[in-house]
Amino acid sequence: MEGKRFRTPAEDNAHLKFQQVLELDPENDAAHEGITRIADAYSKMAEQAIRDKQFDRARSMINEVRAVAPQHPGLLNMENKLTAAIADHHKQEALAAEARKAAKIEALLAAADEDAHAGRIRSPIGNNALEKYQQVLDLDPDNVQAIEKLIEYGR
Numbered sequence: 001m002e003g004k005r006f007r008t009p010a011e012d013n014a015h016l017k018f019q020q021v022l023e024l025d026p027e028n029d030a031a032h033e034g035i036t037r038i039a040d041a042y043s044k045m046a047e048q049a050i051r052d053k054q055f056d057r058a059r060s061m062i063n064e065v066r067a068v069a070p071q072h073p074g075l076l077n078m079e080n081k082l083t084a085a086i087a088d089h090h091k092q093e094a095l096a097a098e099a100r101k102a103a104k105i106e107a108l109l110a111a112a113d114e115d116a117h118a119g120r121i122r123s124p125i126g127n128n129a130l131e132k133y134q135q136v137l138d139l140d141p142d143n144v145q146a147i148e149k150l151i152e153y154g155r
Helices: 014-024 029-051 055-068 075-117 129-139 144-152
Strands: none
Touching: 014 029, 029 055, 029 075, 055 075, 075 129, 075 144, 129 144
């Protein structure tokens, strides 16, 4: 199994050679062990890909395990780990997006308050308090502070 030619190229790889041995001798322990080592190597690569958040690569490696050894004892566990890692990644992305949105709203409210204190309620166009409060409502339609300020300033 030198050079990690486990399943490629299609006509000359370790898995194929072990399969050929098993066709001649279905009880050949060395061939069975070789197939197990290939599946274990793919399993390790899948685990590393999951840790590295390379989810497409992880899925590909899990599919290789399935192709080589459909009854591999770690297959279901790897699939569950991948599913959980993807879900966690999506959750983290959503939390980060919410944090960015909250920071943007906070910055807009601060800038709008600054504009209002400086007398820039309705002008200049493109840089005034009312426009910034409206931008807040575009991001968060229920933002009480922006709603109250728009009412206060008569918009």
